[in-house]
Amino acid sequence: MPDIECAQPVRATHRKEHWAAVWSLALGSFASVxxxxxxxxxxxDVARSFGISDGQAGLMMTSPALFAAVAAPGVMIAAGRIDRRRVLIALSVLLLAACLIAAFSRNFAVLLVSRAMVGASLGAFWSLGMAVVGRLVAPAHVHRAAGTIFGGAALAMIVGLPFGTFLASLFSWRGAFIGAGVLASAALIAQIVVLPSLPAQTALRLSGFAAFARRREAQLSLALTLLVFTTHFGAYTYLMPLLIQAGVSGETGTWVLLAYGFCALVANYAAGNYVGRALVPAMLGNIVLLAVVLALLPALDHARVTVLAGVMVWGIAWGALPLCLNVWHRRGPDGETEAAAALFTLATQVAIALGSVLGGVVVDHQSVGADFRYCALIGFVAAALVLRARKRQQRAASAK
Structure with missing residues (x-):
């Protein structure tokens, strides 16, 4: 999740219109996630439908992540000086088209094409939406507005995914994608109605990316983001196979996802109250907790109750981390806002692609449990990186 532009708000006659625009972007983030x-x-279900393995079906996560990584900087550059309102609406149209193509796909190749379209939409939408949010409200309320858009993504975890799973249990997985299309339509209509004109402030160029990426703080932030997101999504992509292995499926699996999402949402909300005061301890503690849970879950797959408890703790650990990473990212020196946002999105999406594809290889050639343990190891590496950065900061502070 990208950085935030703290610019002067767009001129409009009513402040309520600005917040309506923020909520339309939050709805867009909910539909995208x-x-x-x-x-x-x-x-x-998709694997059975097309006669492929779970690992191959995991490409449904890899494909959008790869295209999102490319779209985040690519669309920002291609947009040039086009009004950001027009670009955001076009991205929502693309998301709607992707949902419909997925719902009516007749082979897995077409489904992957639709997933690539999802990636192109969400990568640019996240980067651009979070970059312009500071232009929609007064400077004092930028973080609240950003939190609203973050909340759309968090709400998708607590409502969106379980709802999709529920629709799949009623109408098959195609019905789940039709449901996603309904959400995309609602977001599109809202953005057409309430988004104000957002003229481009500058035309983003490659030099802006290079300038930001050369900073040591940015390199650390992006490396940490890559490791943490790989840890999470390398395992999260294959959560359902683990639950099925533990005897949890169907309606019960939907409730497990709901419990996970609720815990993640609560953790995300709570993190907003302490992350500014204790960023490093919050970051370190949640990364370690995430790694420990992933390491232990495969050993608990014989007992559904303990798996449920483990998944809920997983939700608590992960729920705070995107906000922690975003705050860490914004502590670096000021630079090209849109470039910083795009590179952050690029790092998260590359990590999702990397985690899902490597996880698929491990799942197919070893086991789901092995995948979770490898992801836990990556998490411990991320924790070590945070510790190293903390010691470097302490030495720099004592030297002054």
């Missing part, structure tokens, strides 16, 4: 992670809940 729901659609991106919808395969997590229907992965085994």
């Amino acid at each position: 729901t659609t991106e992670f919808l395969p997590v809940g229907v992965l085994p």
Whole structure:
């Protein structure tokens, strides 16, 4: 999730219109995240439908992540000086088209094409939406507005994914994608109605990316983001196979996803109250907790109650981390806002692609449990990186 532009708000006659625009972007983030992670809940069903393995079906997560990584900087550059309102609406149209193509796909190749379209939409939408949010409200309320858009993504975890899984249990996995299309339509209509004109402030160029990427703080932030997101999504993509292995499926699996999402939402909300005061301890503690849970979950797959408890703790650990990473990212020196946002999105999406594809290889050639343990190891590496950065900061502070 990208950085935030703290610029002067767009001129408008009513402040309420600005907040309506923020809520339309939050609805867009809800629809985008729901659609991106919808395969997590229907992965085994899609695999059976097309006669492929769970690992191959995991490409449904890899494809959008790869295209999102390219779209985040690519669309920002291609947009030039086009009004950002027009670009955001076009991206929502693309998301709607992707949902419909997925719902009516007749082979797995067409489904992957639709997933690539999802990636192109969400990568640019996240980067651009979070970059312009500071232009929609007064400077004092920028973080609240950004939190609203973050909340759309968090809500997708607690409502969107379980709802998609529920629709799949009623109408098949195709019905889940139709449901995602309904969400995309609602977001599109809202943005057409309430988004104000957002003229481009500058035309983003490659030099802006290079200038930001050369900073040591940016390199650390992006490396940490890559490791943490790989840890999470390398395992999260294959959560349903683990639950099925533990004897949890169907309606019960939907409730497990709901419990996970609720815990993640609560953790995300709570993190907003302490992350500014204790960023490093919050970051370190949640990364370690995430790694420990992933390491232990495979050993608990013989007992459904303990798996449920483990998944809920997983939700608590992960729920705070995107906000922690975003705050860490914004602590670096000021630079090209849109470039910083795009590179952050690029790092998250590359990590999702890397985690899902490597996880698929491990799942197919070893086991789901092995995948979770490898992801836990990556998490411990991320924790070590945070510790190293903390010691470097302490030495720099004592030297002054």
